[in-house]
Structure formats: C-alpha cells, structure tokens
Amino acid sequence: MAEVILKNVSKRFGGTQALDDVSMNIPDGSFVVLLGPTGAGKTTTLRMVSGLDVPDSGDVSIGGHSMKGLTPAQRNVAMVFQQYSLYPHLTVRENLAFPLKSPLLKTSPSEIERKIKEVSEVLQISHKLDNKATALSGGEMQRVSIGRALVRNPAIYLMDEPLSSLDAKLRADLRIELKRIQANSGATLLYVTHDQIEAMTMATHVGVLDSGKVVQFGSPRDIYENPVSIYAASRLGQPRINVLPADLFQGAPAKAVSIGLRPEQIVQGKGDDSIVTRVEHLGDQTRLHLSIKNHDLITVTDAHTELRTGDIVKIQPHKPFYFGADGARLA
C-alpha cells in the first residue's frame, strides 16, 4: 500500500472545468471518501489517480513516484466501478482468480485458492463460486467485481459508488465488511459516493468537493462538527442542517448573514415561539417541521411525542454555526 498525492490537478472537458487546482494527500492506510453531488468532480478525481484520464496540469504521485505517462496497468491500482464488468464466459471462481493469474504476480495455485475462499466468504458469495458470472443477480455480480479487486494487493483501491446498486441490507453489511477489510489489511482506499451514511461510517478522511474544488478535507466528525461553509455543513447530517437568516435569533455576530442549526443545536422548550407544521414519525425518532417568523426548519424529537400540527414549541439555538455572505463559516 502507498500514499497517494494529488498536486494542483486541473482538468477541463470542453467548456466545463471538471477539476480546479485540486490538491489532496491520501495517507498510506487511509480510507478517503470523496463526497459531493453529481458533477462535483468526484469520479474525475478517481480517474486521475487510476490513469483512465490525465490531468491538463498538475501531478499525481503514488508511493512517491510521479504517475506522469503511466497507463492504468502500470500504476498498480485496483478499480471497482458502479457498473460491474465481469468476464461473462467465466465462472465466479475464474473471475476472482483472473487478476492473480497475471504472469507478473506469480501467485501459487494454493494461494489463489486461499484468497478466493477468504474474499468470497466476506462478500457472501461462496455458494456461487461455480456459477457462470452471468447467472448471478445484479447484487451478486457487484460483489464479485468488488471481490476481484480485493484479491489483489495494489498500491490503492479505487471504488466508484460500488454499493449503490445493492439493496439496503446488503449495503449495510458490506459497509462494515469493507471498513473491516481496510482497517485490518492497512489498505489505502479512495472511494466515491453521494451517500453520506457511507462517508460517515467508513471514512478516515472525507474530501468534500464542490464544482471541481476541494472545499474541506478532514475526518467525518470534523466535517460534521466543524464545517467550513454552508456547503460542507449540508453534506452530512440527516435531517439536513437548517440554514436561516442570522438575525432570526438574538446573539448573532456582526458579519453573520446565516445561522446553521443541526437538530442537536436546537433546544426545545425555551426561547422563541415556533409553530408545528408537520409531524413525521420515522419510528426511532420523530421529525418536527416548524415555522418560526415565516421560516421553515426541521428538527428531531422523541419518537412518541404528543405534539401535533398547530402546536406551539419554543426553540432556542444552542452553539449554532454562523456563516457570512459568501457562505463561509464565521463562528
């Protein structure tokens, strides 16, 4: 495994600036998740590291070596795409063995067998090893394509939304497994998703991308508890952070334009009156839709709350975030 460094990487596609001076250190053994909406530059960043695309300017290095001019094959990276791509004429076992049979690696047959067994158990596909790859469900095919990356020992694993096609239960299982494999093996992983749960639960570091720029890079807890901007704060947290005019409540600093309130930053029972506009029982918690001075916000309350639409709830900010006119964090 190796450290991966992107230095001032820029990339244009026609009129679109896909990446704008991106610099990022992916430490050896880290699990870095790139987070952002469609078009933020997540997948392009991944393709820069893999060699499927080359930067217009700037440099990518893996393990201290510049990757300039090197093809994907020469970079020793393992990729998993959103859309699985298996060898249809081979069985699951043969698909998994394929990367190890490369003459460069000289893996012994018993070692190959051991690896396949290990990986297929983790991914819950051991019972399908002798099936043709095409005789699997979509979820199983995706697990095989993840498995095909995991049997190798590359400098870095690159994964582009590998879990998004799986059902909720399997996704939850594989989140834990991927994290466990990564933590135990010390593998370096660069992972693209727009699912904030995946980012929060698996990442050692999250890179928040906005229109081709890295706007924040830090641990999930950092980004959740100490976001640099409204944009970064809105990436993590369910329900989403409420952003309201700063002067709605007392105590805003001079230059503050907006106040950011996560549910835990809203104290219920004291402060100003708000009216309940909707009560959503989600089972483990209840979401309260409130309106205060004609501004809407959403917070969370006890699952079995007695509150109903039309009730008055007093609310008060508690250690809120303040943002300036450009959306940058002030306090």
Place this chain on the structure above:
Amino acid sequence: MAQIMIKNVRKDFGSFNAVKSSTFTIEDGEFFMLLGPSGCGKTTTLRMMAGLELPTSGEIYIDGEEVGQKPASQRDIAFVFQMFALYPHMNVGKNISYPLLSQGMPKAAVKKKVSEVAEILGITDILNKPVGGLSGGDRQRVALGRAIVRDPKAFFMDEPLGALDAEFREHMSQELRALHDRMKATTVYVTHDQLEAMQMGDKIVVMNHGVVEQFGVPQQIYDWPATKFVAKFIGSPSMNFLDFNGMVGIGSSSVNMHGVEFKIPRSREGAKGQLTLGVRPEHIHFSDTSKYRGRAIASEYLGTTQIVTIATPNGVIKARIPSGQKVEVEETIGLEFDARTVTIFEGERNRALISEANEGVLKHG
C-alpha cells in the same frame, strides 16, 4: 375524492399467484403507502385498483361503488406515472389543460379550471413558460397539475421518485406531501423504500409474497410489528432478533434467555420452543451491571448517534447510542433492553405473540 375498499382481492397470472386475498381500506383524503420488496405484489395491487389489471377474485370499491371488473377509463382515477413526463413542445398551461381539451370541455371552463389548479400548486406565474427550462420541482407540480385538473377520485403513483438521487428525492417527497396536505386528495403510493413510506404515509400496508403482512399507522407498525418480516423491513438498522429456546406463559412478564431473566410486556399468549426476542437498536442500553454480555464488533459514526454492532450469545445485534459514548472494538459490554418495547416472536410462524403492549395495535390490524 373518495374512500377505496379492497376486499379479499386475489390475482393469478397463469399458475403464478401474485396477490393472495388482500383486504384493507383507504379512507377519504389519506396518503396511503403500499410498501414491500420487489415481487411482493404491491404494484399488481395498485394496478388492480386502477383497473389496469382485473382481479381474479374479490371486490374493489371506490366511493362505495364496486368497480373490480370495470376498465380504468370508467373508474375516474388519475395514474401519475414517471413524475416528469410532460409534453415537451407545449408550455405549462397547455400541458395542464390538455386532458380537459381532449375531453371536449369548453375553452372558457378550461381556462377557469387551469387557473384554479395553478393557484393551488403555486405555479400561476409560470403558466406561459415552456416546460423545457423548468426546475425539477416545477416539473413535478406541472405533472401533478395535469392529473388533478380532471378532479379524479384518487391519485395512484408507482415509485414516482424512484429514479432521483437522494438529495433531490428528499426535497420532492416533502413537496409532494405538502401538496397533498393542501389538496386532501386520496393518494395511493407504491414504494419499496421504508423510510419514504414512514415519512410520507398516513397509513401503510406492508406486503410480502402477495400477502398483506400488516396494515396501519406508521409509528404503530414500527413499534408493534405483527410479523418478523415487518420488524425486519421497517426501520434502519432493522429490529434485532435474538433467537432462543425457551417459553412464555400466558401472563408472563419475563423470559429466560441464555440464563438471564429479561422483562417483557405481559404476554396474552403462551408459546414454547424456538422463540425470538425482538428489540429495536435505540432500545438497547449499555450497563455494567447486566449479566447479559456481548462483544463490540464495529462502531459506525453517524453524527448525533452511532451504531454499534455487537456479538451476543444469541446472535449479532446493532445498538444505536449517542456518538459521545466511548466504545472500543473487541470490548465486552453488558446489555439491557428497554422492557416496555420488546416483542416476542413465535419461531415457526414468525408471528408476534400478543402482549399487553401490542394487543391494541394487533387485535384490529
């Protein structure tokens, strides 16, 4: 708008039985969710209500009138397919008026009706705009406008938000629900997403393998599932199942699992053999004094809370605890379950035993 009653409805496709004897009632003005995994029969049920499929047996009442064997055109309902399918060459107003003009309604009446609908949906100011440049939210409003302009008895929607990414979907579902609250139109909505169902629905029917597993108010279904399937399908992470061999007597208020006595809501039924104790992740608490112990396998940070995966003598479970609470992987943890919330399931039939806590929900479910 109307009440819809489904009575013993069954549908066979050749030798395949898609829906087995479904019975439930959708009240006037309700936002009603048909929830289940793919292949459970939810879409078939909706299509039978709409008249796109005819039931093999059973009755469907819309507003008291039996319509089971009538074609869709005679049922006066609006089926909203893909939300954003609009006529691209027409402006917003023309898109909305089209269904009325094609019915032969006089121009003046159409105009009045369209402006009424536009008012409700808050799109009066974009009536003359082409649909091409509209935001997703406006497109949804226009698509809905085209459906309500006919004053149908009910709206039927089949996973209308399925193709959207998470952020946009959340926004659209809120908007859709707000529109419903304003229009009070009876709406039947098919989804496989339990959170969407909980969030938007007044009532939910949970289906599996063509069978209605449970029918009721979202929070009650979450708290008191009738079957293991419902317990597993609703909630994320889902309800934990601790399997054990033991017994519960009529009137018992505890069970013995792995040599430890656990308090449960007083049981109204007796059972023995393979049983399952069901407990939600947020009802598991860590306690140094508990004799029931597990080993932490993983902890997942989620902002306010964290999910801790724990290996216990009766299987792997997940607990939801505040993220400030320290948990080390491999640490041994004493576990307590909130006794008022526990459900006991019978092993063989996967059915919840009736207790003093869930009888109110399950007796008329």
